[in-house]
Amino acid sequence: MRPPPSRRPLPLIAIAILLAMTVPHAQAVPAFDEVRRDFHPSDVRVLDRDGELLQRVRTDATVRRGQWVALPDVSPALRSAMLLSEDKRFHEHSGVDWRAVSAAAWGNLWNTRTRGASTITMQLAGLLDEDLRQGAGGRSLSQKVGQTLDAQRLERTWRKDQILEAYLNTVPFRGEVVGIDALSRTLFGKAPSGLDAREAALAAALVRAPNAKPAQVAQRACELLRTMEQTGPDLRQADCDAMDMFASAALQRRVFDSSEGIAPHLGRRVANNANGAESIRTTLRAPLQRFALGALQRHLRELRGREVEDGALVVLDNANGEVLAWVGSSGPLSQAAEVDGVLAQRQPGSTLKPLLYAQAIAERRLTAASLLDDSSAQISTASGLYIPQNYDRLFKGHVSVRTALASSLNVPAVRTLVMVSPEAFARQLRAAGLPLRESGDYYGYSLALGSAEVSLLALTNGYRTLANGGRYSPTRDVVQAQPGAVQGRQAIDEGAAFIVGDILSDANARARTFGLDSVLGTRFWTAVKTGTSKDMRDNWAIGWSQRYTVGVWVGNASGAPMRDVSGTSGAAPVWADLMGFLHRHEPSRAPSPPAGLVQAKVTFGASADADADADADADADAGPLEAARSEWFLPGTEQALFAIEPATGDRAAARITAPADGTILALDPDIPPNRQRVSFEATGRSVRWRMDGKPFSRENSVQWLPWPGRHVVQLTDAQGTVLDEIRLEVRGAGVKGGRAARGP
Structure with a gap:
């Protein structure tokens, strides 16, 4: 049987609060501008040279914070829902809602479930001071006292709109999500200014129970939505039947990507050096970046089927x-x-x-x-x-x-x-x-x-x-x-x-x-x-x-x-x-030559690359290697004619161009011999090849089946005069087929 009201003892928390009111609090609360300055989003905004957003890059993996949102940029529905849910007398009290404290204390005494007594200002005080933050077992008595005192100091030094703005930007909602901007973009894919009544009710419900199951969040949001509908005639009729499905879908949604924009690679590159900055202005041009990305993707689509992506x-x-x-x-x-x-x-x-x-x-x-x-x-x-x-x-x-x-x-x-x-x-x-x-x-x-x-x-x-x-x-x-x-x-x-x-x-x-x-x-x-x-x-x-x-x-x-x-x-x-x-609107002109550079007319001699079987008259009629033109030279290097020295006979024109002198060839016994032939190339006319003193071809280009050992390859004229000579070595197992394999 409950004792009569006259004999009810004053709750311990109320006594502690009354005593704390007489004790000056040593810890000064920060100024609003200081809190705003120290707020850092978990993302860095990468801007172009004119301030246009190019990329948003997440840099803090421990928490999900968006941009700081000014109170006028928060939808009226969300402001209303938050006050109805957390602090109905926010505009009336001076930091502590004594009526709520009394009701909570009385309910706690009789084990009756009541609404908490913590005001928005008190919650903000707990968020701003690490020593006052709630642990796994709740706040201690001394923390609650400190929270109460800080709340009153906040009310004396801050305006109400500043308190509400700071609270909305720093309050944890669900999991890693902190602040209304991150919540709005994560769950609803929109800015806080666009939240409707249903979304606002769901957001406010998460403050009270951030880790609750979707059904519990939906039930709380539905109750809040009914209250909002009664106090706001412009709000639409609550549809609680659909709230459960809506809450489940919203709480599973993650539309706030860790990085989004048109410059992801450069964004990550510069964001890693942000040093705490909320935004970085790059040298990029956003219109050019968009065009470049589109041009590259369009062309790669045209190359489909060519194994390039x-x-x-x-x-x-x-x-x-x-x-x-x-x-x-x-x-x-x-x-x-x-x-x-x-x-x-x-x-x-x-x-x-x-x-x-x-x-x-x-x-x-x-x-x-x-x-x-x-x-x-x-x-x-x-x-x-x-x-x-x-x-x-x-x-x-x-x-x-x-x-x-x-x-x-x-x-x-x-x-x-x-x-x-x-x-x-x-x-x-x-x-x-x-x-x-x-x-x-x-x-x-x-x-x-x-x-x-x-x-x-x-x-x-x-x-x-x-x-x-x-x-x-x-x-x-x-x-x-x-x-x-x-x-x-x-x-x-x-x-x-x-x-x-x-x-x-x-x-x-x-x-x-x-x-x-x-x-x-x-x-x-x-x-x-x-x-x-x-x-x-x-x-x-x-x-x-x-x-x-x-x-x-x-x-x-x-x-x-x-x-x-x-x-x-x-x-x-x-x-x-x-x-x-x-250059659609910008010209591009050829650069001016640097001082000292010389421009001179040049001509080219006749081609000396005619077919080896062509006669001398055909060579005489051959045109110049290239057309005459004006050419640029470094000072002292200019000349008027460029030509290949004419051949004075087979000796002057003939030479072995491949293989090089001193070449070492290694035979592979696992490869068929006819796949291991060596190409001999020569310039000149009427040339004859000799391998180790024995003739084996009269063509300028010939295939030779290599044989182990050291070999002397010579190029001679019709009289047997050696015009050019190289030495090569073949290493490896003998080629099947005997010595007959030495031929071309």
Whole structure:
């Protein structure tokens, strides 16, 4: 039997609170502006140069917080629901609702379930002070006293709207979700300003029981919605029958992705260096980024069926190195969308050739008009025989450097690297911002054809170095408060950089490989080079205009080869689309030549590459190697005529071009003998081959079945005079079939 009311003892909590009222609280409460300043979302907002949102990236995995939301940006329905649920007399009390305290104390005395006495202000005080935060067993008596005192201090120093705003932004709702912005976007996929009455009731119900089962949350939300309907005539009629289903669906929804936007790879890159900042302003242009992403995805869809699904691109401002667009992958088209193709290390193929020729020109080993031999070559290396081939497996004979570079011929590039040396070229690449993992000697002569691995960003910036007259400076992707002058260094001779750019802008020079009507041709001035790595694994298009440098890569993140993708069908169309977009309202003019560069008219001698069986009259009637033209030279390297010295007979013209002298061949007994033949190649007329002193062929090209041992191979004229000679060694098991196998 309950005691009469007159004998009820005053609850202990009420006594403690009354005593605490007389004791000054030593801990000062923070100011509203301080709380707002110390609030950090779990995401970083990555902005473009003009403040437009590019990407949102989650950086705090322990909690889910959105942006701080000002009270006017919270829907009236949510504000009403929160006050009805948590603190009906919020606007009447001064931090402590004594009527609620009394009711709670009385109910606790008689074990009667009542609404809690904690006001919104008291809850906020507990959220702001770590010492007052509720533990697993609830708050201790001393914590409740401190919470009460802090609540009263908050009411004296803060306005009511500030208290409610801070509470809505810091209150935990469910699981890791903290604050109304994160809750609204996670459960309802919208901003807090758009919450309706049903959503508001569900949100408010979660504060009271954040980890309750959906049915319990729905029941609480339904009761709250009925109350809201009675006090707010503009709110729609509650539909409690559907609340259970609605609550279950909402509590399972996770529409607030950890990262979303149009620049995920750059977003993650800069967000990792945010240092607590809520937003970072990058150098990107949002309209360009959207166009670039769309152009890449559109083109890759057109390449369906050719076993290519990935791509990446980057756009740089020539003047300051700012990144204007950064697309790291094809997004939903890729099975490895998280891989950043802008930073991934891949073989660049022929895109290293411009830097190689620039070095050879700068070292005055070559000029743009110098003639190089595009014919079969077998180059001895420490690891074996290196036999470079052109893309189309054909040879063009003697061609100028201008034609060799613009038409991307491989053999002339390798011959150029022989002049420069792989190690010297590796140093040149590093100076241009392409840090190779190994030494130049490690890659050998294949370095001319892009056997090393570089990133798209570094390669594109290397081309920007050419665009800037050989001056290198690093790229930057974040807007700096005080950008200052761009620091750089001269990495490539200015004149050589200009000459290479002039070659890469010459549509006629690239016609032998790409034709005159190529996607590489633009209606404004540009210089561009394509490249394809070994086994069709990577395809590139890198080039620059007066203001921009654009790099595009297509391939597969897995490294799988593509099928039927050429230099002009892979990355080049995307490059052309980007250049067209950049210059739709902006001109691009050819650069002015640097001081001291010389322009002179050159002519070329007659072709000496006629068929070996042609007669002398046919040679005499042969046209020039290339048409006469004006050409650019470094001072002191200019000359008027470029020609191959005419042959003065079989002795002068004849030589063994393959294999190289000193070649060592290893036979494999598991491979059929007819699959191990060696090609002998020679230039000249009426030549005769001798193997170990015995004649075996009169053709310029002959197949030889190798036999173990050391051999002397000679090229002679009709009188038996030795015109050229090489020595080679064959190692391995004997070939079945006996000595008869020595024949051609």
